[in-house]
Amino acid sequence: MWERVEEGPDGPIPKGAFQHDCILNTFTFYLESTSIIKPSARENPAHFPQCALTLATIAVERAFWAWSVGQYIPLPKAQQRFSQALWGYATNEVMESVDCLLVKQWKRILLSAEKYVGAYCPQPTLDVLVAKLRKPSERATCFEPDSK
Numbered sequence: 330m331w332e333r334v335e336e337g338p339d340g341p342i343p344k345g346a347f348q349h350d351c352i353l354n355t356f357t358f359y360l361e362s363t364s365i366i367k368p369s370a371r372e373n374p375a376h377f378p379q380c381a382l383t384l385a386t387i388a389v390e391r392a393f394w395a396w397s398v399g400q401y402i403p404l405p406k407a408q409q410r411f412s413q414a415l416w417g418y419a420t421n422e423v424m425e426s427v428d429c430l431l432v433k434q435w436k437r438i439l440l441s442a443e444k445y446v447g448a449y450c451p452q453p454t455l456d457v458l459v460a461k462l463r464k465p466s467e468r469a470t471c472f473e474p475d476s477k
Contacts, residue, residue, distance in 0.1 A: 356378075387420050
């Protein structure tokens with residue numbers, strides 16, 4: 330979860346929460362996929378992608394676990410799914426930490442993630458292409474103002 334760990338007189342001192350290269354790289358895939366969102370909305374603290382950062386962190390933890398002995402060890406078939414039963418506790422713990430991030434820390438994380446932008450070049454979905462044209466889909470206009 331940390332960018333680096335320094336040795337201190339009383340033991341290890343972690344630095345750079347959620348700024349490990351693997352977490353940032355994984356998190357950037359989400360940022361690229363949602364690049365259509367206006368910067369003004371993305372930079373609003375109420376809209377920081379807390380769940381995306383949490384899931385990126387848990388995905389990296391899961392990958393590290395699979396490689397923990399120096400070679401890939403696949404999970405048993407019953408444990409291969411990403412589920413509440415298997416990863417719910419760890420996800421909730423990470424989410425508690427993400428919830429405590431300050432605006433300054435979020436800005437540092439988002440800035441650090443920028444170096445990975447362009448690494449994946451995700452293919453835009455039809456929804457993204459339509460959103461770029463700023464034309465609402467039929468789903469956006471599906472409402473009845475005064476129905477009985």
